[in-house]
Amino acid sequence: MxxxxxxxxxxxxxxxxxxxxxxxxxxxxxxxxxxxxxxxxxxxxxxxxxxxxxxxxxxxxxxxxxxxxxxxxxxxxxxxxxxxxxxxxxxxxxxxxxxxxxxxxxxxxxxxxxxxxxxxxxxxxxxxxxxxxxxxxxxxxxxxxxxxxxxxxxxxxxxxxxxxxxxxxxxxxxxxxxxxxxxxxxxxxxxxxxxxxxxxxxxxxxxxxxxxxxxxxxxxxxxxxxxxxxxxxxxxxxxxxxxxxxxxxxxxxxxxxxxxxxxxxxxxxxxxxxxxxxxxxxxxxxxxxxxxxxxxxxxxxxxxxxxxxxxxxxxxxxxxxxxxxxxxxxxxxxxxxxxQDADVSGVPSDPLPNDPDWAGRLVFTDERSTHTTASPQAVWTVIEGIGGQNGWYSSPLLWAVRGWMDRVVGGVGLARGRRSRSVVGVGDALDFWRVEAIEPGHLLRLRAEMKTPGSAWLELKVEPDGDGARYEQRAVFFPKGLAGRLYWLGVLPFHGLIFPGMARRITAAAEQGVVPAAP
Missing domain, CATH: 3.40.50.720 (NAD(P)-binding Rossmann-like Domain)
Structure with missing residues (x-):
């Protein structure tokens, strides 16, 4: 809670x-x-x-x-x-x-x-x-x-x-x-x-x-x-x-x-x-x-x-x-x-299925994992504060472009922000994501509410790892039809720029013990 x-x-x-x-x-x-x-x-x-x-x-x-x-x-x-x-x-x-x-x-x-x-x-x-x-x-x-x-x-x-x-x-x-x-x-x-x-x-x-x-x-x-x-x-x-x-x-x-x-x-x-x-x-x-x-x-x-x-x-x-x-x-x-917490879809969204349930389905993922000398709690503090004024820890320009693309087609975009800068709970909006699951100190799972030809999630996790912690980051996309497959191919360059830098900056912020404001 x-x-x-x-x-x-x-x-x-x-x-x-x-x-x-x-x-x-x-x-x-x-x-x-x-x-x-x-x-x-x-x-x-x-x-x-x-x-x-x-x-x-x-x-x-x-x-x-x-x-x-x-x-x-x-x-x-x-x-x-x-x-x-x-x-x-x-x-x-x-x-x-x-x-x-x-x-x-x-x-x-x-x-x-x-x-x-x-x-x-x-x-x-x-x-x-x-x-x-x-x-x-x-x-x-x-x-x-x-x-x-x-x-x-x-x-x-x-x-x-x-x-x-x-x-x-x-x-x-x-x-x-x-x-x-x-x-x-x-x-x-x-x-x-x-x-x-x-x-x-x-x-x-x-x-x-x-x-x-x-x-x-x-x-x-x-x-x-x-x-x-x-x-x-x-x-x-x-x-x-x-x-x-x-x-x-x-x-x-x-x-x-x-x-x-x-x-x-x-x-x-x-x-x-x-x-x-x-x-x-x-x-x-x-x-x-x-x-x-x-x-x-x-x-x-x-x-x-x-x-x-x-x-x-x-x-x-x-x-x-x-x-x-x-x-x-x-x-x-x-x-x-x-x-911000209003459901604009009119219908409840399906949660991310468990990994074994993916068998036989086409799914695209982008996974990153890195060790940090920061404590698990320090990493979690950064994860819990992500989005809104705190930003997404990589290429603000590219995130802004993606937000504007979403607004042009009638989506929620990035400007929705988050209700609180420091705490987050299930159902909260984080820009164009919605908090689907949270395990304090361990897991934050976000469901995309941007306009996409498919369903998307972003998971941020932290585990104890020796004298520090292991940060794990996973983007999951279930494409819908040919448009979904083409969409994933189109955003691969974007992911190549966004996600590696995101993992590096989140762990760097944890090591510094600060949650920086959005650039």
């Missing part, structure tokens, strides 16, 4: 005391079940539920991923996903409040039906288990407009849950501003990278952003609303802005000149998402749902939520204050959750 910094939560006072858990009839603490507990919002909600006095159960495809959070050993974990009726049935037993914080980020066909099917499974299980309340975080949207596929899907999921027979509160939020949120990172990088902003016409649309801390306030409060409440309500911050104003509001808080913005009618959502993918770390697969949701004004229709969940005692967070708070977190190394 990899421990992250403990989340610091202030003690509730005044109105915040109303968010604390009410004991059950038997005197025990109420149980909350969280779907999406390792996501951007869920990963921040869980520790606050624990702080408020709830017993928390998390449903997750990979329990190892839960263990990477500082609160991972304080929750019950059920392995599975929302589409598995048997698993969901077990997870919903003895649950007082169910938080449904999942939705597909896939741009592929069939995601809407998959979202509906999962929602129906959860709704049926919650009703059968007599769950006390469902809370769903949906999307703020106008009533009289054609919605994007992703926003339309979120509305449909909300309706399915409202029709479940279980009292449900759907909180409909717009752009969420917080450290690590995709919406905030899109604003941040567009503003910082471009001194002049050619933009789609939606930069003139009116938006009501909300700080992530206020989203969490409403989610906590939703567990305490009256049992007869079964409806959707809008939530938003105190400011209504145009998207261009949001960008320039960010510029002011970041100490940058305000940017001239030209709204151009030629940018379709597809073109705009590719543009965002090229100039920001947000890959087009995630950018497209965000861009599509901005095609219409997204402003609260009313403030009915105030009668159900009073605003925070200090008031809702103004936009520029939310930006300032997010910037403070971004500059440090303590981001709780991030868009």
């Amino acid at each position: 990899v421990e992250r910094g403990t989340v610091q939560l202030s003690a509730p006072t005044g109105r915040e005391e109303a968010l604390r858990a009410q004991p059950r009839a038997d005197g025990g603490a109420p149980r909350a079940l969280v779907f999406g507990g390792t996501g951007y919002i869920g990963g921040r909600l869980v520790p606050r539920l624990l702080e408020a006095g709830y017993r928390v159960r998390v449903l997750a495809r990979n329990p190892t991923r839960v263990a990477t959070f500082s609160w991972g050993d304080r929750v019950d974990v059920v392995q599975g996903d929302a589409a598995d009726a048997e698993v969901v049935g077990e997870a919903t037993k003895d649950v007082d409040v169910l938080y449904y914080l999942v939705h597909s980020m896939s741009a592929g066909k069939g995601f809407e039906e998959a979202d509906r099917a999962a929602a129906r499974t959860v709704a049926a299980a919650a009703a059968a288990a007599s769950v006390g309340r469902i809370v769903y975080l949906g999307g703020l949207h106008p009533e009289d407009a054609t919605l994007s596929p992703h926003l339309r899907s979120r509305v449909e999921v909300g309706r399915i849950l409202l029709d479940s027979g279980v009292p449900t509160l759907v909180l409909q939020a717009g752009v969420v501003i917080g450290s690590g949120s995709a919406s905030f990172e899109m604003v941040r990088h567009l503003t910082e990278v471009l001194p002049y902003m050619p933009a789609p016409k939606w930069v003139r649309n009116r938006i009501q952003p909300i700080a992530v801390r206020d989203v969490l306030h409403y989610l906590l409060g939703a567990a305490r609303v009256a049992p007869d409440v079964n409806r959707a309500v809008d939530v938003g911050g105190p400011d209504v802005l145009r998207y261009g104003q949001m960008m320039n509001g960010y510029a002011v808080e970041a100490g940058l000149p305000q940017r001239p913005i030209a709204a151009l009618p030629v940018f379709t959502p597809r073109l705009a998402s590719h543009w965002v993918g090229l100039v920001t770390p947000i890959p087009s697969a995630i950018a497209r749902p965000l861009v599509e949701s901005l095609q219409n004004d997204c402003v609260m229709k009313n403030h009915d939520v105030d009668a159900l969940i009073p605003p925070p005692e200090a008031g809702l967070t103004p936009y520029r204050r939310a930006v300032d708070l997010a910037l403070g977190r971004v500059r440090g190394d303590d981001i709780e959750t991030s868009w």
